[in-house]
Amino acid sequence: xxxxxxxxxxxxxxxxxxxxxxxxxxxxxxxxxxxxxxxxxxxxxxxxxxxxxxxxxxxxxxxxxxxxxxxxxxxxxxxxxxxxxxxxxxxxxxxxxxxxxxxxxxxxxxxxx
Amino acid sequence: xxxxxxxxxxxxxxxxxxxxxxxxxxxxxxxxxxxxxxxxxxxxxxxxxxxxxxxxxxxxxxxxxxxxxxxxxxxxxxxxxxxxxxxxxxxxxxxxxxxxxxxxxxxxxxxxx
Numbered sequence: 534x535x536x537x538x539x540x541x542x543x544x545x546x547x548x549x550x551x552x553x554x555x556x557x558x559x560x561x562x563x564x565x566x567x568x569x570x571x572x573x574x575x576x577x578x579x580x581x582x583x584x585x586x587x588x589x590x591x592x593x594x595x596x597x598x599x600x601x602x603x604x605x606x607x608x609x610x611x612x613x614x615x616x617x618x619x620x621x622x623x624x625x626x627x628x629x630x631x632x633x634x635x636x637x638x639x640x641x642x643x644x645x646x
Numbered sequence: 647x648x649x650x651x652x653x654x655x656x657x658x659x660x661x662x663x664x665x666x667x668x669x670x671x672x673x674x675x676x677x678x679x680x681x682x683x684x685x686x687x688x689x690x691x692x693x694x695x696x697x698x699x700x701x702x703x704x705x706x707x708x709x710x711x712x713x714x715x716x717x718x719x720x721x722x723x724x725x726x727x728x729x730x731x732x733x734x735x736x737x738x739x740x741x742x743x744x745x746x747x748x749x750x751x752x753x754x755x756x757x758x759x
Contacts, residue, residue, distance in 0.1 A: 537689070539689075564745065566745075566746075566747075575749050575750070575751050576690070576735065576749040577749075578746040578747060578748065581744035581745055581746055587744075588744035588745070589743050589744025589745075589746050590744075591746070624689050624690070626747075631739075632678050632739075634680055634692040635680075635745070635747060636692055637682075637689035637690045637691070637692075638689050639687070639688050639689045640688075640689050
């Protein structure tokens with residue numbers, strides 16, 4: 534069964550450094566999403582992306598965050614200057630459209646020191 | 647943010663019996679609902695979904711019921727199997743908000759042999 538692939542599985546970064554998380558969507562999916570889960574908390578929506586632009590973003594997704602699909606396959610989340618509170622599990626999800634399920638990758642655990 | 651709530655953090659069921667997981671929501675604008683299953687160190691796996699225009703959807707052992715007047719969603723698993731032991735999340739989607747998913751806090755299901 535096709536799956537969403539995320540790399541790296543674990544990223545350790547010094548506070549203030551930039552980090553890029555990568556996602557390879559399922560091949561016919563055109564809708565892309567990022568979520569995060571801080572330890573012990575709910576899964577939270579960050580951003581949705583369709584047709585090369587952001588459809589919706591949450592309050593968490595501030596100017597330090599950006600997304601892009603640089604080569605038509607990878608979908609990336611960049612955090613420009615990481616903070617301690619960015620430590621979380623980041624999940625990429627992709628889907629075929631509205632009212633269709635979003636399929637999640639296994640996540641990237643981001644640890645900020 | 648308490649728009650989607652799962653009031654039971656855990657549920658224990660005997661193998662072969664029915665498991666019923668519950669979810670309540672507050673935003674009447676939600677138009678699509680999903681259930682996900684999650685194992686440790688993996689991303690959420692899609693199980694079953696339901697549109698707000700329906701009140702029941704069935705897929706094998708899994709049935710989702712939607713009561714819009716009560717703003718209540720439930721997942722029935724019949725019969726329960728030990729392999730069903732996992733954390734179950736309900737999620738609600740808003741088409742007009744970029745299909746963002748709002749998650750409940752999860753219920754840990756333990757199916758005893």
